Amino acid sequence: MKDNPLISVVLPVYNCGEFIEEALKSILNQTLDNFEVLIIDDASTDGTLELIKKYKDSRIKIIEKKENSGLIDSLNTGFKISKGEFIARMDGDDISHLRRFEKQYEFLKDHPEVSACGCWIEHIGAVKGVSKYLENHEDIQAHLLVSNPMALCATMLRKTAYSSFSFRSDSKHYEDYDFWVESMWECQVHNLQEILYYYRIHAYQVSTKWKNKQIEGDQQLQLKLFKKLxxxxxxxxxxxxxxxxxxxxxxxxxxxxxxxxxxxxxxxxxxxxxxxxxxxxxxxxxxxxxxxxxxxxxxxxxxxxxxxxxxxxxxxxxxxxxxxxxxxxxxxxxxxxxxxx
Structure with a gap:
């Protein structure tokens, strides 16, 4: 792995042994390969870590947490220690299109005014479908009033643009939405209008288990945005x-x-x-x-x-x-x- 990778992939994992190998392969086989993979394991108990350690790829760096401290802590750790000019988010039970990094990087390179580049996502697993997110910053920003308009797990970000932002501990289960609400008035965003990420729906994921908590948090954020007026x-x-x-x-x-x-x-x-x-x-x-x-x-x-x-x-x-x-x-x-x- 290069000392100064172009991209840092922040991949928090917790008990996703059933899917982690498919997720890792979709990262390691990207057409743009100048990256490090920061895998932050949140004290998994299902053999996830053992499966990851089978991969002898110099781009992989494993951070083992001794105690389970949650996704927000893992995200903040990953963002803090990343060395890349760009940060690509990824979840351990999902799949990235093999040209995802290439396409998002090319867009950010060609549009220096944009700080984060997302994409459409296809739902796989228990629920099928496609989330077609809005394209331009102004539309995405306004849509914050009704829902989370970008999938952070499918986004590439300029590290310097988001250096003053972090995932807040009181936004548990809606931390992605909160991150956009806090940052979108300072950082311009864009969604590529094509599917570059495959988001898995299953009974064990956080967004399924804590759906009501997530809805409550979403409503708090939406009220906060309306009050800007x-x-x-x-x-x-x-x-x-x-x-x-x-x-x-x-x-x-x-x-x-x-x-x-x-x-x-x-x-x-x-x-x-x-x-x-x-x-x-x-x-x-x-x-x-x-x-x-x-x-x-x-x-x-x-x-x-x-x-x-x-x-x-x-x-x-x-x-x-x-x-x-x-x-x-x-x-x-x-x-x-x-x-x-």
């Missing part, structure tokens, strides 16, 4: 926003009216403060509003079946939203009529 938090309380935006709870007419006011206030505040790029922010607000309308009038997710109440709610919608709801309801009615014939 400096709206009146007494008028628009966290409990109101959680109820109408983050849950499927039933709500009162007055609450529905107030959350529509909140959308308008956010739009005006962003025009004033320019926290988010205008067009990207408008897209996110429209998405949130459409979801609220759909869940209230079309899916029955909130268990709202009171006809008079629905008519009352309908009056507060825009003309286009009213037409959307009425049109969908008429289509549903016609389908039922024709089906019964």
């Amino acid at each position: 400096n709206y009146n938090e007494r008028m628009f309380s966290d409990s109101l926003i959680r109820k109408l935006i983050f849950s499927n709870e039933s709500f009162r007419l007055s609450e529905f009216k107030k959350i529509l006011q909140w959308f308008n206030v956010l739009r005006k505040r962003n025009l004033e403060y320019r926290v988010f790029e205008i067009k990207a922010f408008e897209c996110v607000l429209d998405k949130l509003r459409r979801r609220l309308v759909r869940d209230t009038f079309l899916t029955n997710k909130r268990g709202e079946r009171n006809f008079k109440k629905r008519i009352g709610l309908l009056l507060y919608l825009s003309s286009s939203e009213k037409w959307f709801v009425i049109n969908r309801k008429l289509r549903e009615k016609y389908k039922l009529i024709f089906k019964s014939r």
Whole structure:
């Protein structure tokens, strides 16, 4: 291994013996091979470490932790001791496309203003599918308001750009999302519009076991981002926003009216403060509003079946939203009529 590798692969592992060899092979066989592999073992008990030690590749450096101290500690250790100009994240149960490093490095080399380069990911294992993340920084940044818009495990980063950031100990189970929320106003990001990473879904992974904790953390981060727009938090309380935006709870007419006011206030505040790029922010607000309308009038997710109440709610919608709801309801009615014939 070279003393000054171009890339440091930060690979935290804990009891992933079933998948670690496939993960390691996808790294060691990359078309761009100027890298070190920092494997931080979090006191595995399933033979993971023994499988790793079978590989006699000089690019591999193993850090053995005597006690299990968690993923955040492993990530911070890996980022701190990395020697590369770039850091490529990877998880021990996933697979990287063999040209992933090459393509992400080439993009970062050609775009010095960009600090991190991600990609689309394909889900393998228990759940199939593809996560097609947004491409440009402004859209990715605005999308932080509704979900984690980049897979950190599939990202390559400039080490110097992120030297002042770390994974916070109080962000356990949502540390990736928190990392982006903290850094994205200083570091520009980009997602390549192709699948370069294969993310494994299985019952033993942290994101499956701690799903509820992760959702709670995600909501805290989203509230924090909305508050960048400096709206009146007494008028628009966290409990109101959680109820109408983050849950499927039933709500009162007055609450529905107030959350529509909140959308308008956010739009005006962003025009004033320019926290988010205008067009990207408008897209996110429209998405949130459409979801609220759909869940209230079309899916029955909130268990709202009171006809008079629905008519009352309908009056507060825009003309286009009213037409959307009425049109969908008429289509549903016609389908039922024709089906019964």
